[in-house]
Amino acid sequence: MVADSKRGVGRQIHLPLGRAFLISVKSIKIRFWRSVITAAGIFLGIAFLVSVLAQLALQAPPVPKEFAYPNVYVRGMVKRPLDKSMEPGITAKSVIETAGGYATKADKRTVTVVKKEGDRVILDFENAATPDTRLAAGDLVFVPDSGGRLKQLIVALVVLTAAIVGLVLCQRVADRKKRIVSTTAVIVLGIFALSFGLTHSGLTPPKTPKVTVVQSYHTRGELKVPTDQPAGGGVTLEKALATSGGFAGNADRRHVIVIKRNAPKKQVDLKTAQGAALARTLTLGPGDLVYVPDATARNRQIWLVIMSLVVCTIGISNSMLMSVTERFKEIGTMKCLGALDKFVVELFLLEAMLLGVGASFAGWVVGFGLMALLAGATQGWGLLLQLTMVEILRMLGIAVGVGTALTTIATIAPAIRAAQMPPAAALRVEI
Amino acid sequence: MTANEYVVRTKDVAKEFTMGGTTLRALDGVNLDIFRGEYVSIMGPSGSGKSTLFNMIGGLDKPTGGSVFINDVDMAQLDAQELAYLRCRTIGYIFQTFNLIPVMTALENVTLPTIFAGMPTDDGTERGIELLKMVGLGDRLNHKPSELSGGQQQRVAIARSLANNPAIILADEPTGNLDLKTGKEIILLLKELNKDHGVTIISATHDLKMIDVSDRIVWIRDGKIERIEERSEIDLQVGELEGVES
Structure with a gap:
C-alpha cells in the first residue's frame, strides 16, 4: 500500500x-x-x-396587435340580435328592422349607438322627430331593457339582504380566524353579486366584438418615422427602414432586431457588408417587427x-x-x-x-x-x-x-x- | 520500525518568533531523548516554551535551529507527504481545546484519521466503534461534540489519536480545560494506554497531577530545560506538591 x-x-x-x-x-x-x-x-x-x-x-417591444371591424352589431331588446356585414347606407333604424324589430320590453327612448372609437350617441326613437343615424363598420346599436331599473332595484335588495343575513351569521362563528375568513368571503361575494347583477340587468351595452387581423409589418425604435405598413409584395428590410425615414441619431445599427412571426429572432449588423446584403434579401411578412435599439x-x-x-x-x-x-x-x-x-x-x-x-x-x-x-x-x-x-x-x-x-x-x-x-x-x- | 530505544530525540532545538519587530526566543537549545514506551511530562509555567516544544516534536511547526528526530529520522529532511504520513500513523495528537471537528459526530471524528490512512470505510468504522468503547463512550457514537461534556470530548480526542495505532501520543495540556476529577480520569486513561499498549506518551502540562503517573518529568523554563527528574526521585515530594499551582 x-x-x-x-x-x-x-x-x-x-x-x-x-x-x-x-x-x-x-x-x-x-x-x-x-x-x-x-x-x-x-x-x-x-x-x-x-x-x-x-x-x-x-x-424589443411586443408586436402591435391589429384589429378589423368588418360588421355592425345589434344587441339588447331586439327580436334577433345580430352581426351584419357592413354595406353603404345602413342606419340605426334599418339595422333594428333587420334584427326583427323591437322586443316587447324594449326601451325605445334610449337606444344607444356605440361608435367604434367608443363615443356613445343616445337616440329617442319613441319620438318620431328624432333623426335616424348612419352607421359605420364597428358600430354597435344597443336597445336597453325597459324593466332594467326595476331589475337593478330587486338585485340590490336581494344581495344586500343576503349579505346582512350572511354577516350576522358570520359573527356567531366562535373561532376568530374562521370568523374573519367567512366575513371576508361574504363581503367579497356580495360585492361580486351586486356588480354582476347591476351590469347584467339590460341597461349597459356589451363590448364591441373585434376581429384580430395580421396584415402589416411594423418598425419601432430609433427610426425617424416608426411605421406600420402593409406587408404584401416582399418588402425587404432595407426598404422597410427607408420607408421609416431611416435611422434616427443614436440608432444602434449593429444590432437591428428582426422578429419574424413564424421564425426565430434575427439580429442584423447593418454596418457590415454581409449585414447590408442580408437587409436587401430579407423580406418582411405580415406581423413581422423590426426593432432598432438605442445605442x-x-x-x-x-x-x-x-x-x-x-x-x-x-x-x-x-x-x-x-x-x-x-x-x-x-x-x-x-x-x-x-x-x-x-x-x-x-x-x-x-x-x-x-x-x-x-x-x-x-x-x-x-x-x-x-x-x-x-x-x-x-x-x-x-x-x-x-x-x-x-x-x-x-x-x-x-x-x-x-x-x-x-x-x-x-x-x-x-x-x-x-x-x-x-x-x-x-x-x-x-x- | 527501527529497534532503537529512543523514539524521539531533539538536538539543540531552537525556535524564534518575530512579532512586531522584536524577536522572541521561545526555545533555546533543547536536547531531550525520550525512550520507547516512556511516559514523559514536560512541565513549566505558561510561556516557558513547552507548547512550542510540543509543536516541534509533533512536526506541527519547523524549528529555526537544531533538529528533531522521530525514530531516528530527521524531520527537517521530510517532504510534505512524508510529514503527513508521520502525523497520520506515527503520532497521535491531543489538545487542550480538544479540536474535534464540530460538525462531525464522535464516531466520524474518530474515523477521520483512518480515512486519511486509506483504510476502507467499513474497517474504519469498526475501528472507531472499538476505540470509543475502549474510552467508555460506546453509547455516545452519534453525538456531536457540542452534545458531550468536556471530559467526554477529550475521550473522543484520545480515541481519535489512537485511530492508526501511533507509536507516540503527544498531549498538549490535555487536562487544561477540565475540572480536577475529570482531569484525573483523563490522566489515568492515558497512563492505562501507556501501560497496556506500550504507547509513548509525551505531555506538555502544568498540571501537577501528571507527576504521579510520569516516568520522567522535564522542567522547562525560558525555553531551556531546567532539570529532568526520574519518577523515583520525586515520589516523596508528590504529596507536598499537590495543590500548589506553579
Missing part, C-alpha cells in the same frame, strides 16, 4: 477525488444553513447578472452587466473567504490527522464548485423568472414568445459558468493559503 522511502518513513497516500467529493457533499449538508448563507451571496450576484441579460434579450441604452446595459459582474465577484469572494477562514482551525486539525495540503484544497474547491453550480442555477431561475414575469405582466405575455431557446440556454450557460468560475477562483487563494500554513499556526487562529 505504501512504499517506504529511503528515510524509513512512508509517503502519505493521495486520497481518490471521490473521497473528497463525498466529504464535501457531507460538509455542505451538515452545515446546511451556513452553506445557504454562503450560497446566497453567489445567488444574489448571479440573479442580478441574469436579470440584466434577460432585460437585454427582451428589449446609448445599449452602452448603459453593458455598463450594468459589468457592474453586476463586479458585484458578483465581490459578493462571492467575500462569502468564500469567510467560509474558508472560519475553518482554519478545522484545517489545522485535519492536517494533524494526516490530511495532505492537496486534499484540503480539493475539499474546499469541490465544495465551492458544488455551491457555485447550485447557487448560480437558482440565481438563473430567479433572475430570469422575475424579469420574464415583469416583462410579461407589463407588456403582454406574447412578448415572451420572442425569446428563443438558444437565448435562454445561453443565459443559463453564462450564469452557471460565471457563478462556478468566480466561486472556484475566489476559493483557490484562501484554500491554498490555509492548506500551506503549518498546522500549529492554523490551530492558533481564533475567529
Whole structure:
C-alpha cells in the first residue's frame, strides 16, 4: 500500500477525488444553513447578472396587435340580435328592422349607438322627430331593457339582504380566524353579486366584438418615422427602414432586431457588408417587427452587466473567504490527522464548485423568472414568445459558468493559503 | 520500525518568533531523548516554551535551529507527504481545546484519521466503534461534540489519536480545560494506554497531577530545560506538591 522511502518513513497516500467529493457533499449538508448563507451571496450576484441579460434579450417591444371591424352589431331588446356585414347606407333604424324589430320590453327612448372609437350617441326613437343615424363598420346599436331599473332595484335588495343575513351569521362563528375568513368571503361575494347583477340587468351595452387581423409589418425604435405598413409584395428590410425615414441619431445599427412571426429572432449588423446584403434579401411578412435599439441604452446595459459582474465577484469572494477562514482551525486539525495540503484544497474547491453550480442555477431561475414575469405582466405575455431557446440556454450557460468560475477562483487563494500554513499556526487562529 | 530505544530525540532545538519587530526566543537549545514506551511530562509555567516544544516534536511547526528526530529520522529532511504520513500513523495528537471537528459526530471524528490512512470505510468504522468503547463512550457514537461534556470530548480526542495505532501520543495540556476529577480520569486513561499498549506518551502540562503517573518529568523554563527528574526521585515530594499551582 505504501512504499517506504529511503528515510524509513512512508509517503502519505493521495486520497481518490471521490473521497473528497463525498466529504464535501457531507460538509455542505451538515452545515446546511451556513452553506445557504454562503450560497446566497453567489445567488444574489448571479440573479442580478441574469436579470440584466434577460432585460437585454427582451428589449424589443411586443408586436402591435391589429384589429378589423368588418360588421355592425345589434344587441339588447331586439327580436334577433345580430352581426351584419357592413354595406353603404345602413342606419340605426334599418339595422333594428333587420334584427326583427323591437322586443316587447324594449326601451325605445334610449337606444344607444356605440361608435367604434367608443363615443356613445343616445337616440329617442319613441319620438318620431328624432333623426335616424348612419352607421359605420364597428358600430354597435344597443336597445336597453325597459324593466332594467326595476331589475337593478330587486338585485340590490336581494344581495344586500343576503349579505346582512350572511354577516350576522358570520359573527356567531366562535373561532376568530374562521370568523374573519367567512366575513371576508361574504363581503367579497356580495360585492361580486351586486356588480354582476347591476351590469347584467339590460341597461349597459356589451363590448364591441373585434376581429384580430395580421396584415402589416411594423418598425419601432430609433427610426425617424416608426411605421406600420402593409406587408404584401416582399418588402425587404432595407426598404422597410427607408420607408421609416431611416435611422434616427443614436440608432444602434449593429444590432437591428428582426422578429419574424413564424421564425426565430434575427439580429442584423447593418454596418457590415454581409449585414447590408442580408437587409436587401430579407423580406418582411405580415406581423413581422423590426426593432432598432438605442445605442446609448445599449452602452448603459453593458455598463450594468459589468457592474453586476463586479458585484458578483465581490459578493462571492467575500462569502468564500469567510467560509474558508472560519475553518482554519478545522484545517489545522485535519492536517494533524494526516490530511495532505492537496486534499484540503480539493475539499474546499469541490465544495465551492458544488455551491457555485447550485447557487448560480437558482440565481438563473430567479433572475430570469422575475424579469420574464415583469416583462410579461407589463407588456403582454406574447412578448415572451420572442425569446428563443438558444437565448435562454445561453443565459443559463453564462450564469452557471460565471457563478462556478468566480466561486472556484475566489476559493483557490484562501484554500491554498490555509492548506500551506503549518498546522500549529492554523490551530492558533481564533475567529 | 527501527529497534532503537529512543523514539524521539531533539538536538539543540531552537525556535524564534518575530512579532512586531522584536524577536522572541521561545526555545533555546533543547536536547531531550525520550525512550520507547516512556511516559514523559514536560512541565513549566505558561510561556516557558513547552507548547512550542510540543509543536516541534509533533512536526506541527519547523524549528529555526537544531533538529528533531522521530525514530531516528530527521524531520527537517521530510517532504510534505512524508510529514503527513508521520502525523497520520506515527503520532497521535491531543489538545487542550480538544479540536474535534464540530460538525462531525464522535464516531466520524474518530474515523477521520483512518480515512486519511486509506483504510476502507467499513474497517474504519469498526475501528472507531472499538476505540470509543475502549474510552467508555460506546453509547455516545452519534453525538456531536457540542452534545458531550468536556471530559467526554477529550475521550473522543484520545480515541481519535489512537485511530492508526501511533507509536507516540503527544498531549498538549490535555487536562487544561477540565475540572480536577475529570482531569484525573483523563490522566489515568492515558497512563492505562501507556501501560497496556506500550504507547509513548509525551505531555506538555502544568498540571501537577501528571507527576504521579510520569516516568520522567522535564522542567522547562525560558525555553531551556531546567532539570529532568526520574519518577523515583520525586515520589516523596508528590504529596507536598499537590495543590500548589506553579
